[in-house]
Amino acid sequence: MVEEFGNPLTAGLCMLVTTPTGHRYEGVRFEKGNCGVSIMRSGEAMEQGLQNCCRSIRIGKILIQSDEETQRAKVYYAKFPPDIYRRKVLLMYPILSTGNTVIEAVKVLVEHGVQPSVIILLSLFSTPHGAKSIIQEFPEITILTTEVHPVAPTHFGQKYFGTD
Numbered sequence: 001m002v003e004e005f006g007n008p009l010t011a012g013l014c015m016l017v018t019t020p021t022g023h024r025y026e027g028v029r030f031e032k033g034n035c036g037v038s039i040m041r042s043g044e045a046m047e048q049g050l051q052n053c054c055r056s057i058r059i060g061k062i063l064i065q066s067d068e069e070t071q072r073a074k075v076y077y078a079k080f081p082p083d084i085y086r087r088k089v090l091l092m093y094p095i096l097s098t099g100n101t102v103i104e105a106v107k108v109l110v111e112h113g114v115q116p117s118v119i120i121l122l123s124l125f126s127t128p129h130g131a132k133s134i135i136q137e138f139p140e141i142t143i144l145t146t147e148v149h150p151v152a153p154t155h156f157g158q159k160y161f162g163t164d
Contacts, residue, residue, distance in 0.1 A: 033086065034054065034087060034088045035057060035058040035059065035060060035081050035087045036050045036057055036060070036091075036092055037059070037062060037080065037084075037089055037090070037091050037109070038059065038062075039062055039063075039091070039101060039102070040061055040064075040077070041063075042093065043091075043094065044061075047059055050090065050092065050122075058081040060080035060081055060084060061077070062077065062080075062105050063077035064101045064105060073100045073103070075104060078108050080112055084113070085114055087114075088118045089114055089119045090120050090122055091106070091109070091121045091122065092122050093121065094125065095125050095153060096123045096125065096127065096131065096134075096143075097129075099129070099130035099131070099133030099134045102130070102134055103134055106137070106138050106141065116138040116139075116140040119141050119142070120141075120143075120144055121142065121144065123144070123146075124146050125145065125146065125147050125149065126147070126148050126149075127148070127150055127151070127152050128150060129150075131145070
């Protein structure tokens with residue numbers, strides 16, 4: 001069940017959703033001006049779902065690889081909508097383990113003028129360590145995940161794309 005109401009705190013129309021399990025969640029309606037950014041390669045698996053919900057949403061991409069020896073994240077490619085600094089950003093990364101890759105992605109978004117307060121990280125699985133690392137570096141960011149567990153599933157991208 002969905003109920004709509006005005007919320008003076010958000011200055012917009014909000015949605016009160018009652019889930020099948022009876023939990024009530026206060027969300028907001030879709031606004032124009034959002035964009036998605038997928039952290040390649042596994043984040044691309046989330047693009048189709050986002051586009052199914054938000055048909056005309058603009059999608060940016062960022063490629064970050066971790067050095068196998070140092071585990072430090074390095075940006076190899078970034079392509080964003082030119083007006084990304086004026087948009088809310090839905091950052092897509094399905095498996096959040098250490099947080100290093102997401103932290104590096106947020107740094108690149110900030111370099112492009114995006115405020116951390118308008119970034120929403122969409123993740124399927126997160127570790128407590130990864131979530132804490134991101135919040136320590138960027139306390140204004142919002143993390144939306146389906147599960148927090150000390151052990152994250154591995155090789156999501158390989159399984160999704162059939163390259164394992």
